[in-house]
Amino acid sequence: MSYSLKQINEAIRRDPAAFAQECDAAFARKVESTARKIAEHRSESRVVLLSGPSGSGKTTTALKIEEKLEEMGIHTHTVSLDNYFLTLDPETAPRNREGEIDFESPFFLDLDLLNRHFRLLDKGEVIYVPKYEFARQMRSDIFAQPMRLGKDELAIFEGIHSLNDIIVGKNPKAFKLYISARSNIWDEEGKMVFHRHWVRLCRRIVRDFKFRGSSADFTLKLWNNVLRGEKLYIVPYKENADVKFDSSLALSASALKPYVTPLLEALPREKYPVAGDILQALDRIEALDEKYIPAKSLSREFIGGSPYHNH
Numbered sequence: 293m294s295y296s297l298k299q300i301n302e303a304i305r306r307d308p309a310a311f312a313q314e315c316d317a318a319f320a321r322k323v324e325s326t327a328r329k330i331a332e333h334r335s336e337s338r339v340v341l342l343s344g345p346s347g348s349g350k351t352t353t354a355l356k357i358e359e360k361l362e363e364m365g366i367h368t369h370t371v372s373l374d375n376y377f378l379t380l381d382p383e384t385a386p387r388n389r390e391g392e393i394d395f396e397s398p399f400f401l402d403l404d405l406l407n408r409h410f411r412l413l414d415k416g417e418v419i420y421v422p423k424y425e426f427a428r429q430m431r432s433d434i435f436a437q438p439m440r441l442g443k444d445e446l447a448i449f450e451g452i453h454s455l456n457d458i459i460v461g462k463n464p465k466a467f468k469l470y471i472s473a474r475s476n477i478w479d480e481e482g483k484m485v486f487h488r489h490w491v492r493l494c495r496r497i498v499r500d501f502k503f504r505g506s507s508a509d510f511t512l513k514l515w516n517n518v519l520r521g522e523k524l525y526i527v528p529y530k531e532n533a534d535v536k537f538d539s540s541l542a543l544s545a546s547a548l549k550p551y552v553t554p555l556l557e558a559l560p561r562e563k564y565p566v567a568g569d570i571l572q573a574l575d576r577i578e579a580l581d582e583k584y585i586p587a588k589s590l591s592r593e594f595i596g597g598s599p600y601h602n603h
Contacts (some may be wrong), residue, residue, distance in 0.1 A: 295542045297479045297486075297576060304546060304578040312584045315543045319590060323353070326535050327360035330446065330467050333534070334366070337465040338441045339410050343454040343529070344471035345522045347492030347499075349539040352593040352600045353471050354450065366444050373451025375422050376406045380429040396521045398453040402431075406449075407462045413441050414465075452521070455529040470533035473540035477577070486573045489519075491544045494552045494570065495594040501555055502596050508555040512564050539590060545573075546580035547591040 303311040330340060344350045358368045377400050378385075386397035394400070409419040423435035441447060453459060455468055473495075477486035493515060500506040530536060541547075553574060556567040585591055592598035 293475050293538060295475055295477045295540075297477050300477065300542055300546060301578045303542075304580055308580055308584045312543055312580065312586060312589070315541045316586045316589050319541055320356075322537065323356045324360055326469065326537055327357050327364065329535060330357070330469070331361060331364050331366055333467045334444075334446060337414055337463070337467060338446050339413055339463065339466040340368075340446055340448040340469060341454040341459065341463070341466050342448055342450040342469045342471065343452060343526060343533075344537075344539075345492065345526050346518050347495040347594075348472045349495070349590045349593050350450065350471050352590045352598060353537060353539050354448065355600045356588075356590075358448070361446065366446060367442075368446045368448055369439055369441070370448045370450060371421055371439075373401065373406070373449055373453060374426075375424045375431070376401050377424045377431060378402050379431050396452070396525060398456050398458055398525065401453060403458060406459065410449075410463050410466065413439070413447055416441060452526050455532045456525065457529060457532070460529070460532045468533045469535050469537060470530045471537045471539050472530070473544070474536070474538040475540040477545060477573075479576070485576055486545050486570075488540060490566075490570050490573070491540055491548075493566070494545070494548045497555055498548055498551045499594045502551070502594075508552075508559055508567070509563075512559070512567070541590060543580050543585070544591065545577050547582070547585055547589075547595060549574050549577060549579040550582070551595055 303314075342350065342354060354370065358370070361368055380393075382393065385393045386399040388394040405422075409421075412419050418438055418440045420433070420436040420438055422431050422433055423437070424431050439447065455470060460466070460468060473488050473491045476484050476488050479485050493511075496515070497508045497511045500511045501508070553571065556571050559567045561568045582595060582597075585595070587597065588599060593600060
């Protein structure tokens with residue numbers, strides 16, 4: 293879908309609180325629709341595969357879906373695919389074209405163990421979810437946690453490779469969910485004002501600054517590499533999804549504007565042309581004061597104050 297610049301600006305000028313509530317309600321309807329589809333699918337499989345690019349709000353969106361499933365009497369367990377990484381062995385580790393170890397490769401996962409666990413879960417049998425120790429770059433079975441799914445229980449496996457053919461191909465009955473900010477803002481002349489990729493980038497910049505103390509320069513230096521990994525490992529497989537969840541909100545750019553503008557203005561324009569492009573676009577978009585944004589809004593995953601942030 294797409295958003296109208298004129299409608300956004302008029303709504304914020306007229307009644308910012310009502311606009312924010314309306315955006316939150318629209319998001320809640322998408323969450324409920326997705327949760328119902330997952331619930332209806334559980335007779336096929338009790339495994340949900342979740343993927344999406346950085347800055348998409350996967351954490352908050354997934355937790356909101358889980359809350360809705362709980363309201364339906366369905367308990368969920370969330371597992372990070374990172375726990376299925378293989379212990380690092382420089383001799384057998386996958387490498388990129390430059391000969392460096394490719395930590396983003398799907399072949400860094402223990403695919404045999406993962407697929408076996410999916411089969412066991414659907415049979416109602418016990419699995420032992422491993423724990424990956426990133427400090428030592430090794431998987432620990434000592435801290436493995438047992439899991440068995442009852443009739444009204446689901447396991448959500450989240451990771452960049454969840455929808456990859458090498459996983460989906462052997463688990464076609466699993467419910468597949470792709471989350472990404474998928475909407476642009478357009479003006480009355482049919483020109484794109486704010487690109488959906490900028491929403492994710494601004495979310496990253498603000499979140500990195502507020503929660504890690506990192507500068508916009510730090511985030512932008514990494515951004516091209518982030519996009520490269522997404523183009524290789526995430527975007528090509530989004531068509532495998534049963535549901536493509538649009539995590540953008542009409543208020544996204546407006547809510548980010550007060551936070552991201554000073555961070556981008558501190559950058560040398562000639563170093564990051566995209567910063568100038570975003571600032572120029574934000575000049576046309578009304579800012580939304582944080583006080584109008586609901587406490588459980590997806591936007592708070594990035595600007596702060598979210599009850600989901602510490603999950």
